[in-house]
Each structure stands twice: as C-alpha cells, then as structure tokens.
Amino acid sequence: MIHYLHREQTIPAPIEVVWEYFSEPKNLNAITPPDMNFEIIAGGEAKMYEGQIIEYRVEFIRGLKSLWLTEIAHVRDLQYFVDEQRVGPYRFWYHEHRFEKCADGVLMTDHVTYAPPFGFLGDIVTALWIRRKLEHIFDFRFQKINELFGSIK
Numbered sequence: 746m747i748h749y750l751h752r753e754q755t756i757p758a759p760i761e762v763v764w765e766y767f768s769e770p771k772n773l774n775a776i777t778p779p780d781m782n783f784e785i786i787a788g789g790e791a792k793m794y795e796g797q798i799i800e801y802r803v804e805f806i807r808g809l810k811s812l813w814l815t816e817i818a819h820v821r822d823l824q825y826f827v828d829e830q831r832v833g834p835y836r837f838w839y840h841e842h843r844f845e846k847c848a849d850g851v852l853m854t855d856h857v858t859y860a861p862p863f864g865f866l867g868d869i870v871t872a873l874w875i876r877r878k879l880e881h882i883f884d885f886r887f888q889k890i891n892e893l894f895g896s897i898k
Contacts, residue, residue: 746868747837748876750857752883756894757850763894764823764844767853768793775893778885781805795820798831805834805878836860849897853890855883 756763766772770789777783781804788799797817802810813833820826823844830838837860845852861868861875 747858747860750855750859750876750879750883752855752887754853754887754890755847755849755851755897756853756890757897758894760823760844760846760851763851763853766893767842767844768826770797770799776886776889777803778882780807781882782810793817793820793826799828834862836862850894 769792770785773789774783774785783801783803786800786802788797791797795817799815799817801813801815803813804810811834814831815828815833815838816831818827818829825841825843827842828838828840837858839858841854841856843852843854843856845854857879859879
C-alpha cells in the first residue's frame, strides 16, 4: 500500500536564503533527529543538482544502521526538488520539497509518497511504528527550521 505524509511550514526569510540552505545536502545533518545517527557517506559534498546520488547511513532502530541511497531526481531552482530512494529501507520513496514566496517569507511544503517493505506486514508496521517515526522526524525538522530561521508569530 502507498502512504503519504504532507507538511507545510512558513519560513520568515527570503526564498534565496531558504533555497541556499536546503540545496546543500550537508545541512540535512542539522535537521535530522540525533537519535537517528544520520551520516552522509558519499555524494553530499556538492551543492544539490539533478542526478546527484547521495549515500547515507541512518539508524531507524537503535543499533541497526541502514544504507540509504537517494537520487536528486528533479530540480527547479528556487521552486522545488525531488529525492527518490534508489536503495534503502522502503520499497518506494518519493519526497517532493516545494518552496513558494508568500507574504511572510517562504511556504515550504514536503510531500512524501512511500511504501514500506514486506507488503501487508509492512503496512501493519507502518500503522504501529513507521508513520510515527516519520512524523517524529518531520516534527524535529519543523522545530530546527524555526530555530535556524525564526518562526511566524
């Protein structure tokens, strides 16, 4: 089964500043929960570009590190980019990041389309654990972005 996660956040900064931050793969470390022991192994040194392959190690379950290989499949400067899993913990992962100017700065939208591994069993694990884990990751990210850029009152 396909699952979705959708988040929006208004960032009180110019779109060029927001885009610059999010187009640097190395910044993903700062907005990922520390308990995931996230590390970029290869491919994250350069500013984001279409076709870029980035290899990570990430700990979804304490003590068990997983390889995650993503491709930056689509990029339109100052508007959006898409990362797609090539190897990793999901059967399917498609993450669209959109950036739109708005009255208060930038409306950033994350839309994730994903399918867990293991078919029906994966759907049960999603209901019990994966969904909450993803929400935790994006809640953490929301807070860190507010710390970095400020928040709308």
